[in-house]
Amino acid sequence: MNSLSSDVRLPLYQRLRDHLAQQIANNRWRxxxxxxxxxxxxxxxxxxxxxxxxxxxxxVSEGILERQQGRGTFIRRPQxxxxxxxxxxxxxxxxxxxxxxxxxLSIEPVTAPSAVAQALGLPLEAPVIRIVRVRLLExxxxxxxxxxxxxxxxxxxxEIDLNRQGPLLYPIYEEVCGQVVAYAEETLTxxxxxxxxxxxxxxxxxxxxxxxERLARDYAGTPLEWRRSRGHAEHFRYxxxxx
Amino acid sequence: MNSLSSDVRLPLYQRLRDHLAQQIANNRWRxxxxxxxxxxxxxxxxxxxxxxxxxxxxxVSEGILERQQGRGTFIRRPQxxxxxxxxxxxxxxxxxxxxxxxxxLSIEPVTAPSAVAQALGLPLEAPVIRIVRVRLLExxxxxxxxxxxxxxxxxxxxEIDLNRQGPLLYPIYEEVCGQVVAYAEETLTxxxxxxxxxxxxxxxxxxxxxxxERLARDYAGTPLEWRRSRGHAEHFRYxxxxx
DNA sequence: GAGTGGTCTAGACCACTCA
DNA sequence: GAGTGGTCTAGACCACTCA
Numbered sequence: 001m002n003s004l005s006s007d008v009r010l011p012l013y014q015r016l017r018d019h020l021a022q023q024i025a026n027n028r029w030r031x032x033x034x035x036x037x038x039x040x041x042x043x044x045x046x047x048x049x050x051x052x053x054x055x056x057x058x059x060v061s062e063g064i065l066e067r068q069q070g071r072g073t074f075i076r077r078p079q080x081x082x083x084x085x086x087x088x089x090x091x092x093x094x095x096x097x098x099x100x101x102x103x104x105l106s107i108e109p110v111t112a113p114s115a116v117a118q119a120l121g122l123p124l125e126a127p128v129i130r131i132v133r134v135r136l137l138e139x140x141x142x143x144x145x146x147x148x149x150x151x152x153x154x155x156x157x158x159e160i161d162l163n164r165q166g167p168l169l170y171p172i173y174e175e176v177c178g179q180v181v182a183y184a185e186e187t188l189t190x191x192x193x194x195x196x197x198x199x200x201x202x203x204x205x206x207x208x209x210x211x212x213e214r215l216a217r218d219y220a221g222t223p224l225e226w227r228r229s230r231g232h233a234e235h236f237r238y239x240x241x242x243x
Numbered sequence: 244m245n246s247l248s249s250d251v252r253l254p255l256y257q258r259l260r261d262h263l264a265q266q267i268a269n270n271r272w273r274x275x276x277x278x279x280x281x282x283x284x285x286x287x288x289x290x291x292x293x294x295x296x297x298x299x300x301x302x303v304s305e306g307i308l309e310r311q312q313g314r315g316t317f318i319r320r321p322q323x324x325x326x327x328x329x330x331x332x333x334x335x336x337x338x339x340x341x342x343x344x345x346x347x348l349s350i351e352p353v354t355a356p357s358a359v360a361q362a363l364g365l366p367l368e369a370p371v372i373r374i375v376r377v378r379l380l381e382x383x384x385x386x387x388x389x390x391x392x393x394x395x396x397x398x399x400x401x402e403i404d405l406n407r408q409g410p411l412l413y414p415i416y417e418e419v420c421g422q423v424v425a426y427a428e429e430t431l432t433x434x435x436x437x438x439x440x441x442x443x444x445x446x447x448x449x450x451x452x453x454x455x456e457r458l459a460r461d462y463a464g465t466p467l468e469w470r471r472s473r474g475h476a477e478h479f480r481y482x483x484x485x486x
Numbered sequence: 487g488a489g490t491g492g493t494c495t496a497g498a499c500c501a502c503t504c505a
Numbered sequence: 506g507a508g509t510g511g512t513c514t515a516g517a518c519c520a521c522t523c524a
Contacts, residue, residue: 254492254493254494255493255494256493256494290494290495291494291495291496291497292495292496292497293493293494293495293496293497294493294494294495297493297494311502311503312501312502312503313501313502313503313504314502314503314504315503
C-alpha cells in the first residue's frame with residue numbers, strides 16, 4: 001500500500017493522475033513498458049477501480065499512456081513522423097507517403113542567441129548545439145531546418161556521424177543521448193523566402209514559404225529542442241477541426 | 244421509460260450517445276437549452292448514472308454539450324470568434340483583441356462552380372449564394388473572404404441588408420435562416436497574392452498571404468457553408484500542440 | 487486458463503446553483 | 506432547501522491476449 005502526496009483538496013483521480021505523471025517524468029518506466037495493472041493500482045492506493053480508470057483515462061487522452069485490452073497499459077512512444085505528414089503532403093508519384101531523407105549540412109557547438117536561449121529556457125550564451133539540414137524527397141529539397149539543442153544533454157551527438165543514421169532525429173536522441181521527446185508545440189507562419197533559404201530549397205527568391213517553429217519537451221515539460229523549418233508553400237496543406 | 248434503437252452490439256453508453264446526438268441533430272433542443280438531467284436520463288433509459296455520465300462525457304468532449312455544475316447540461320452554442328483568433332493576431336495598438344469589422348462587397352445568387360458544388364455536396368450548377376467581403380481592423384483590411392452557401396437554406400439572406408448587421412455571420416445564419424453551424428474544418432496553405440486580392444488587402448502584388456479554406460457543417464454533418472479567406476502573412480500566427 | 491482492460495450497476499455523499 | 510452535476514465505492518461480468 002502506498003499513498004498520494006499531492007494537494008488533498010484535489011479529487012483522488014486527479015491526485016493519482018499527477019502521481020503517475022510524476023513517476024513517468026522520472027523515468028520509472030521506459031517508453032513501451034507497461035505500468036501496473038488497474039487491479040494492482042487499486043490495491044496499492046486503496047482506490048476503487050472506477051477511480052483508477054479515471055486517472056488512467058486522463059493520461060491516455062493526454063497521449064502519455066496507451067491501453068491494449070487484454071495486455072496492459074503502456075508508456076506511449078511518441079510518433080512524430082505523423083505530425084510531419086499533417087503539414088506537408090510529401091508523396092511520391094505513385095501517391096504513397098514517405099519519410100523525407102535527411103542531409104545534415106552542419107552540426108557545431110555554439111553559444112545560444114537570445115531567441116534560442118529564451119525558447120529553450122537557458123541563460124543567454126549558454127552552450128548549445130546547432131544543426132542545419134535539408135529534407136529531400138526523390139532528390140528534391142522540401143524542407144530546410146535549423147535545430148537547436150542544449151549541449152548539456154546532447155553532447156554525445158557531436159561524437160557520431162548523423163549522416164550515417166536514419167532521417168528521424170527523435171529516435172537518435174533517445175538511443176544516443178537518452179532524451180525522450182514527449183510533447184511539442186508548433187507555430188505556423190508564412191513569409192517570402194530569402195536568398196539563403198531559396199538556394200537550399202531550390203525555389204525562386206521571394207516565393208512564399210511556410211515557416212514552422214517547433215518547441216519539443218520531455219515528459220517533465222523541460223524544453224529539449226527548438227527548431228525552425230521552412231518549406232515551399234506548394235507542398236504545404238494543414239487541416240484542423242473546429243468546434 | 245424509453246429504449247435505445249441503434250446496433251445492440253455497441254456498448255450502452257455508445258448507443259445512448261448516438262441516440263442523444265441524433266436528437267440534437269433533429270433540433271429536439273435549441274442551442275443554449277438544457278437536456279434532461281442525469282437522473283432523468285437514468286430513469287428514462289433504465290441505465291445506471293455511471294453509464295449515462297459516460298455517454299454525456301463523450302458529447303461534452305466532442306464539444307456538443309456543456310456541463311454546468313448545479314445548473315444542468317446544455318446544448319453548446321459554438322463560439323467561432325475564438326477560432327479566428329487562433330489564426331490571426333488581430334490586436335489594437337493597446338494590445339486588446341477585437342472582432343474585425345465586416346464590409347460586404349457583393350452578395351448574389353449564382354450557380355455553383357464545380358469546386359464549390361463538390362465542397363458543399365451539391366450537384367454541379369446547383370443554386371448557391373456568393374458573398375464577397377473584407378474584414379477590417381481600424382480601417383486596415385486584414386482578411387478578404389469569399390463565401391458560398393446553398394440557396395435552398397439561405398434564400399432569406401438575399402432579402403436583408405447584411406451591411407446593417409454585426410460582423411459575425413453565424414449568428415445571422417441562425418436568426419435569419421434558422422441554420423446552426425456546429426462544426427467546421429479548416430485547411431491552411433500559403434500563396435503569393437494576385438492583383439485582385441492585393442488590391443482588396445492593400446498589400447503589394449506577390450507578397451505572401453495565408454489562405455484558409457473552411458467547410459462548416461450543421462449538427463447532422465450536412466455542409467452549410469464553404470469559405471476561402473486570405474490574409475497577409477505578417478498578421479498570421481497559428482499554434483498547435485502535438486503528442 | 488490466468489491475467490488484462492472494457493462495460494456496467496446501484497447506489498452514497500459532496501459542491502454548487504438558484505429561488 | 507430542492508435540484509443539479511462531480512466524485513467515489515465495491516464490486517460483477519465480458520472480451521481479449523497469451524502461454
